[in-house]
Amino acid sequence: MATLSLRASEGLRRRVWIAPVILGYVASFVMLSWSLSLGMPVGIAYGVWSACGVALVAVIARFLFAERLTPMMAAGIGLIISGVLVIQLMGSVHA
DSSP states (O other), rough: OOOHHHHHTTTTTGGHHHHHHHHHHHHHHHHHHHHHTTOOOOOHHHHHHHHHHHHHHHHHHHSSSSSOOHHHHHHHHHHHHHHHHHHHHHHHHHO
């Protein structure tokens, strides 16, 4: 939500969006640190966090801001979802 708020702020020119940007990024780093403190490997935590962020922002921005979502981008999002699933499934098998 922080990245979408940053987009809505038009480069922080619309000041009403500054608080959601700051709070959203702080909250995301706090939650990432919680995941790491619970023992999740940093490579998996950061990989899933960033991949899911890219995919979700692209899809949501399509509807909120009418941004383009090409078939190639949709295929990339499908690969991201597949990759996250593989990481999750393989992580639980080898745990």
